[in-house]
Amino acid sequence: MQYAKILGTGSYLPANRVSNDDLAKKIDTSDEWITSRTGIKFRHIADENEQTSDLAVIAARNALENAGMAADEIDLIIVATSTPDMIFPSTATIVQQKLGIGATGCPAFDVQAVCAGFMYAITTANAYIKSGMAKNVLVIGAETFSRILNWEDRTTCVLFGDGAGAVVLGASDEPGIIHSKLQADGDYIDLLKTPGQVVNGQVCGTPFLTMDGPGVFKFAVKMLAKVAEDVLKESGYTSAQIDWIVPHQANKRIIESTAKHLHLSMDKVILTVENHGNTSAASIPLALDSGIRNGQIQRGQHLLLEGIGGGFAWGAVLLKY
Ligand code: UT7
Secondary structure, three states: OOEEEEEEEEEEOOOEEEEHHHHHOOOOOOHHHHHHHHOOOEEEEOOOOOOHHHHHHHHHHHHHHHHOOOHHHOOEEEEEOOOOOOOOOOHHHHHHHHOOOHHHOOOEEEEOOHHHHHHHHHHHHHHHHHOOOOOEEEEEEEEEHHHHOOOOOHHHHOOEOEEEEEEEEEEEOOOOEEEEEEEEOHHHHHHEEOOOEEEOOEEEOOOOOEEOHHHHHHHHHHHHHHHHHHHHHHHOOOHHHOOEEEEOOOOHHHHHHHHHHOOOOHHHEOOOHHHHOEOHHHHHHHHHHHHHHOOOOOOOOEEEEEEEEOOOEEEEEEEEO
């Protein structure tokens, strides 16, 4: 039996760090409101010359170095993003080119499941490894959400930021990913969307993110608790066996609610939302890399990753690190 095991992780946040107080100088908001409602203190904003693929490549190089692996040993690249550099080609192929491994011919593609993107990408990578179709997979979540925010809409612009996280998964005889579950319900499209379209090279509609915040909050709390519980039940694990929850970092109150539902204290949660806000598909690998590099997460421990976002799409992954 082949497992997909995490061999290395990496991440990157753009240099420009914007505080709640910085935002309060430009729009009608406050550090008190943002902190108490979301737990967010800072977000990082990409430079105008920095593309999603640039963030992804730095995170990828860090992950490869951490795994002790050369880029040309990778035989599949999957990038989870909803803010690609271009409509096409995929950001994954641009990352492949920037890593200088185009000549290997390894397959490369994007997955688009918004804030659940990393759950979808890592689950796809797991399927490739388990079926023997790939051995070493680079899985990246990378976003420049700052480009699709209406910076005059205080109900959304204070919540999001830019960043990238990457994981190198390798085939192993020892347990890595144990179980995963993905779900989606397109009946909830209107809760969170960026409805602008590009038609014949022209942007039509609203190219900005719109969200029913309270509606998303209620749906997220319910579905994250359910999918986390399902993954544990279906794999024969109990929450007592989980060393760390590594959740999507959107809102501290949603994260607290999931932990409470699983009867786990916040001491068992990797929490980084304060430092980078909601970075959509990048948030889970950013939190994972942070937890590993600061020594919270140790080899042999069991992790529960979970995320939810536009679509609606959501999922959870149980793994042994
Ligand atoms: O990755 C998944 C994507 N998103 C999420 O997970 C977000 C889920 N939702 C949330 O996190 C929360 O619903 C928010 C943080 C977005 C909003 O918190 P809330 O407690 O649901 O606030 P609300 O939308 O009910 O707004 C309460 C008040 C309103 O004022 P009134 O009508 O009561 O006078 C808003 O206008 O807060 C006001 N408000 C703000 N005030 C200061 C909304 N945004 C701001 C702001 N600063 N940035």
